[in-house]
Amino acid sequence: MADVFFTDEQKTLKNKYRELVAEHLIPRAREIDEHDRVPKDLLPKLTKEPIRLSALSVPKKFGGLELGQVEVGIIAEEVGYGYPAMIPLMEIAQLYSHVLLLGGTENQQKRFLSQLAEGKIGCYALTDEGPGSDPTRMKSTAKPDGDGFKIYGKKRLITFADLADLYAIFANEVPEKGAKGISAFIIEKGTAGLKLGRHVPYLGLLGHRAYELNLEGIYVSKENRIGGQGDGLKIALSVLSVTRISLSWGYIGLARAALEASIKFAKARQISNQPLSDYQAIRFKLAELATQIDAARMLAYRASVMADKKLVHRKETSMSKLACADVLIKSVDLAARIHAGYAGDKDYPVPVERYLRDAYSWISAQGTPEVQKLIIAREILL
Numbered sequence: 001m002a003d004v005f006f007t008d009e010q011k012t013l014k015n016k017y018r019e020l021v022a023e024h025l026i027p028r029a030r031e032i033d034e035h036d037r038v039p040k041d042l043l044p045k046l047t048k049e050p051i052r053l054s055a056l057s058v059p060k061k062f063g064g065l066e067l068g069q070v071e072v073g074i075i076a077e078e079v080g081y082g083y084p085a086m087i088p089l090m091e092i093a094q095l096y097s098h099v100l101l102l103g104g105t106e107n108q109q110k111r112f113l114s115q116l117a118e119g120k121i122g123c124y125a126l127t128d129e130g131p132g133s134d135p136t137r138m139k140s141t142a143k144p145d146g147d148g149f150k151i152y153g154k155k156r157l158i159t160f161a162d163l164a165d166l167y168a169i170f171a172n173e174v175p176e177k178g179a180k181g182i183s184a185f186i187i188e189k190g191t192a193g194l195k196l197g198r199h200v201p202y203l204g205l206l207g208h209r210a211y212e213l214n215l216e217g218i219y220v221s222k223e224n225r226i227g228g229q230g231d232g233l234k235i236a237l238s239v240l241s242v243t244r245i246s247l248s249w250g251y252i253g254l255a256r257a258a259l260e261a262s263i264k265f266a267k268a269r270q271i272s273n274q275p276l277s278d279y280q281a282i283r284f285k286l287a288e289l290a291t292q293i294d295a296a297r298m299l300a301y302r303a304s305v306m307a308d309k310k311l312v313h314r315k316e317t318s319m320s321k322l323a324c325a326d327v328l329i330k331s332v333d334l335a336a337r338i339h340a341g342y343a344g345d346k347d348y349p350v351p352v353e354r355y356l357r358d359a360y361s362w363i364s365a366q367g368t369p370e371v372q373k374l375i376i377a378r379e380i381l382l
């Protein structure tokens, strides 16, 4: 589909990542799902060579690939198709990188992004004990202490907090100012007071691991604050406005896998001496879904192009995330209905039951569909 809009370089990139995913990820999917771990030998292949998920958005001058949002999206679709739980590994690198790209000084970018180019893992800790949809109410604080700050609080649902070397953490420096007091900080692994909390056992997206993160008086110097006092929320929301785009492409990857599985099954399954795919009730559903997947991908493509052209794209990003999450749920739902009894069979070669678990575990990441509607409504009802 969107391939018709791709440049030759983008088509080459797509083929390259399709092959990398087929070689390194698809054969390991069942193993990762069963053990809920990224295998030790696979992790460096994902973050370093040959897949380099950590370095996609890191500028070339710091050793990264400096890809645009269309390219990052192309990669996300292939990873989402192969094994979606590895998208969070890619997304945390996107989130962390964009905190620095949008809010950091040249010196901070050099210090903290070049490490990602070497394959280190950066993560993003915004969600607090309160509602993730409303980060203005975060309780984590950054109290002035000598030449820096001491950070106290608790974060939850922090993807790969166990594997991370670097943490972008948001905390309120001036609680009486509310949202305008929130600042962003980079904390390095091993800093005293940074404690890994409960592992959050998930229904799906297994291999992706989320943790609570306890912030027990972490000392951080002023050089590690990204942006000025109170710039944190603005940075966090601007970052999400970019990273939700590649997440949308990731959703399309899994939606495509579910659609392909449904088509294959419907063509092979004989019901009353004719293939299931010959029944109009099924043909129409498949036709609608294929159309909706392509339409949603076009929204993701539009948002990517707008981001790459540095146009304002908040509404377009949320439309993309909303439409792609919606079509993802439709795709796994149809796959479950078409596969019927096989849909819940964990031994069946096509993991429809995993598609269902993954989709429902995933659509709230980086803001629920309702939050995307709030953003779109705010923009169109100006």
Ligand SMILES: Cc1cc2nc3c(=O)[nH]c(=O)nc-3n(C[C@H](O)[C@H](O)[C@H](O)COP(=O)(O)OP(=O)(O)OC[C@H]3O[C@@H](n4cnc5c(N)ncnc54)[C@H](O)[C@@H]3O)c2cc1C
Pocket: 088, 092, 123, 124, 125, 126, 127, 128, 130, 131, 132, 133, 134, 156, 157, 158, 159, 160, 205, 210, 361, 362, 363, 364, 365, 366, 367, 368, 369, 370, 371, 374
């Ligand atoms: C796979 C995954 C990975 C994640 N990784 C990270 C991470 O690495 N770092 C991080 O900081 N966070 C992470 N999160 C957290 C994520 O950002 C939050 O789950 C999300 O923002 C929703 O917050 P919540 O779960 O607290 O739900 P709530 O905010 O409590 O929402 C509950 C319900 O209320 C609805 N709702 C909320 N506000 C409104 C409103 N104004 N109007 C109508 N309905 C509303 C929501 O849509 C939802 O249906 C991750 C989440 C997932 C699922």
